[in-house]
Every structure is written in structure tokens, then in C-alpha cells.
Amino acid sequence: MSRLIRAVIDVAALRHNVRTIRERARGARIMAVVKANAYGHGLVPTALALAEVDAFAVARLEEGLALRAQGVTQPIVLLEGVFAPEQLLEAARYGFDLVVHDALQIEILEEDPGPHRFVLWVKIDTGMNRLGFRPEAFPAALARLRNLQPAPLEIRLLTHLARADEPNDPMTAEQVARFRETIRGLDCAVSIANSAGIFSGQHLGCDWVRPGLALYGASPFAGRTGVDLGLQPVMSLETSVIAVRHVPRGETVGYGGAWKAQRDSKIAIVAAGYGDGLARGLASGTPVLIDGSRAPLCGRVSMDMIAVDVTELPGVQVGSPTVLWGRGLPVEEVARHAGTIPYELLCGVSQRVPLELR
Numbered sequence: 295m296s297r298l299i300r301a302v303i304d305v306a307a308l309r310h311n312v313r314t315i316r317e318r319a320r321g322a323r324i325m326a327v328v329k330a331n332a333y334g335h336g337l338v339p340t341a342l343a344l345a346e347v348d349a350f351a352v353a354r355l356e357e358g359l360a361l362r363a364q365g366v367t368q369p370i371v372l373l374e375g376v377f378a379p380e381q382l383l384e385a386a387r388y389g390f391d392l393v394v395h396d397a398l399q400i401e402i403l404e405e406d407p408g409p410h411r412f413v414l415w416v417k418i419d420t421g422m423n424r425l426g427f428r429p430e431a432f433p434a435a436l437a438r439l440r441n442l443q444p445a446p447l448e449i450r451l452l453t454h455l456a457r458a459d460e461p462n463d464p465m466t467a468e469q470v471a472r473f474r475e476t477i478r479g480l481d482c483a484v485s486i487a488n489s490a491g492i493f494s495g496q497h498l499g500c501d502w503v504r505p506g507l508a509l510y511g512a513s514p515f516a517g518r519t520g521v522d523l524g525l526q527p528v529m530s531l532e533t534s535v536i537a538v539r540h541v542p543r544g545e546t547v548g549y550g551g552a553w554k555a556q557r558d559s560k561i562a563i564v565a566a567g568y569g570d571g572l573a574r575g576l577a578s579g580t581p582v583l584i585d586g587s588r589a590p591l592c593g594r595v596s597m598d599m600i601a602v603d604v605t606e607l608p609g610v611q612v613g614s615p616t617v618l619w620g621r622g623l624p625v626e627e628v629a630r631h632a633g634t635i636p637y638e639l640l641c642g643v644s645q646r647v648p649l650e651l652r
């Protein structure tokens with residue numbers, strides 16, 4: 295009964311998802327995106343379980359250092375590149391590949407006194423308006439990078455899609471066309487697709503794909519789950535019932551009296567709250583899996599507890615195993631009840647929740 299909240303990580307599911315992505319990616323190489331603590335799944339254990347991918351991508355230098363410290367030998371791409379000369383030295387020492395997305399980063403490379411050579415991923419902004427060279431600025435940027443002494447090990451090109459999770463939206467095709475036009479005539483490896491790009495059904499013709507969410511078995515598309523895409527959920531957020539109460543009709547449960555019993559009710563108190571990263575926006579009615587059956591959340595999420603209406607589940611008792619999302623309860627569905635996306639729920643699992651690899 296003493297098992298409190300933990301995030302169970304299904305390593306076989308992770309590997310299954312890589313195989314599924316490989317089939318979808320039509321021969322493209324896989325850059326596994328493990329930023330944000332591998333979307334809450336644990337940076338190092340996730341990377342170590344993904345020995346078969348071709349590279350890893352992280353957002354911060356520190357994430358790359360943590361991977362190298364644990365013996366990860368694959369290429370590691372810094373998705374936002376470096377921001378200072380000291381970071382460039384670290385990147386060189388640990389053999390990181392760099393995204394270059396603005397002129398300041400080119401200057402850092404030009405002024406690097408050491409004879410360092412990098413694989414450079416030049417980012418082209420095709421409409422996201424976040425990072426990258428606009429098409430009109432790209433040729434000059436490329437020329438400067440080609441003139442670096444010593445020359446880069448390789449120059450590759452990428453762009454990022456803003457609306458690939460909306461398969462009927464024309465913006466993806468427009469971005470891809472702008473990208474192709476900008477890089478016409480260049481003989482460089484290219485990368486376009488995130489998870490949504492990989493599973494959108496459009497053939498984006500990439501040398502590399504950059505899956506994040508799909509690796510973890512979740513779907514970026516509203517209304518479709520990872521299981522619908524042939525993926526398996528990797529994280530199950532598991533806990534148990536720590537109290538059961540009988541609440542007479544007309545009484546309320548929890549802070550703010552936000553839920554009122556419409557009948558004499560059996561309420562399970564479950565050990566999980568916003569202190570564990572559970573979104574406080576989760577509304578009454580959000581499904582929770584107790585003893586394998588769905589039951590609705592009632593009232594507000596507290597720091598360490600939630601209440602669940604188990605009136606229809608006579609077998610529920612203290613110690614009953616509870617799943618907040620994972621196998622049998624897609625994180626996408628739970629996210630919808632919180633008015634958010636699965637990315638935010640997965641990344642939000644807090645540090646106090648232990649990871650358990652299975």
C-alpha cells in the first residue's frame with residue numbers, strides 16, 4: 295500500500311516507438327529530441343534506452359553535458375546553439391553539433407581562436423518567426439559559415455514547422471516550399487519534420503527527422519491519440535488511494551467546495567497533486583483509472599491529493615492502484631480536460647516524482 299506517486303517508464307514502448315517512427319520516416323535518420331528532461335521521462339535513462347537512434351537533440355548545453363557524462367556517444371545537437379564563446383569551447387570539448395540561427399552565433403564562430411570544427415545545422419525561418427535566418431538573409435549567413443577557418447565538418451539545413459499538427463492547414467506546404475526555394479541548388483542534408491511532420495501523411499523528403507512527443511508515445515494531433523498512430527505510451531503516472539470516504543448528498547469536497555455530491559457518494563482520496571506536477575487546471579470529470587476502471591475527478595486538485603468519485607466502483611479501497619495517465623488512459627485525453635496539451639503535462643511532472651524504469 296505504501297507505493298505513492300511514481301512515473302513508470304516503459305522502455306520496450308520507447309523502443310517500439312522508435313521502430314514505428316523509423317518506418318514512417320522512410321529512411322531518414324532519427325534525431326531523438328530529449329530536451330526538458332526527455333519530456334519528463336528522465337534525460338539520461340531515456341537516452342541510454344535509445345541506443346539505436348542516430349543523434350540526440352537538446353535545448354541547453356547542460357543537457358548535452360549530462361548525456362556525455364553518462365557515456366552517451368552519439369552526436370548531440372544543441373537546438374539553440376551556443377550564446378557565448380565559453381559555451382563554444384564546451385561544445386567543442388564534448389563534440390556537440392550546433393544549430394546556428396542568428397548572426398551573433400556566426401560571430402562567435404568567426405572569433406573562435408581554437409581550431410575547432412563543428413557539424414553546423416543552419417536554421418532557416420520559413421514562417422515560424424521564432425529562430426532562424428529569414429530566407430533573404432540566409433545566403434549571406436551560409437557564405438560566412440563556409441568561409442570559417444578551419445571549415446565546418448559539415449553544413450546541414452533545418453527549418454521548424456508551426457502548424458504541422460493541423461494536417462489540413464496550408465501553412466506546412468507553404469513553409470516546405472519556402473524552405474526548398476531557399477536551399478535550391480545546395481547539396482546539404484536537410485531536416486524539417488517534428489512528430490507532427492512525421493505522422494501528417496505528407497512526404498516531407500528529409501534526410502533527418504526530429505521526433506520528440508512521438509517517441510514518448512503521444513500524439514501532437516488534437517483528437518488522435520498516440521495509440522491511433524501506432525505508438526505506445528511510455529510514461530504511466532501511477533499512485534494509489536490513501537483514503538476512502540462516504541460523502542452524504544449535498545456536501546462538498548475539497549477547496550472552494552467546488553464539487554457537490556448529487557447523491558450519497560463514495561470518494562477516493564488519491565496521492566497526487568499539483569506538487570507532483572498534476573495540472574491544477576484539471577477539471578471535475580477528468581477521468582482517473584482506479585483498479586483499472588475509469589472514475590471522474592471531483593473538485594480541485596490540491597498540492598498532494600485529488601478526490602475521485604468512485605461511487606460506481608465498490609471494490610475501491612485504500613491501496614487501490616491508480617493511474618493518472620498512461621496505458622489505458624491517454625495523456626492526450628487528460629490534457630484535454632485541463633485545457634492544455636500532452637507536452638505540458640509530461641514536461642510538468644515534478645522532480646519529487648521518482649522515475650521507475652520497467
Ligand SMILES: *Cc1c(COP(=O)(O)O)cnc(C)c1O
Binds near residue numbers: 327487488505508514
Ligand atoms: C522540440 C523540437 C522538436 C520536437 O518536436 P515534437 O513536436 O515534440 O516532435 C523538433 N525540432 C525542434 C527544433 C524542436 O525545438
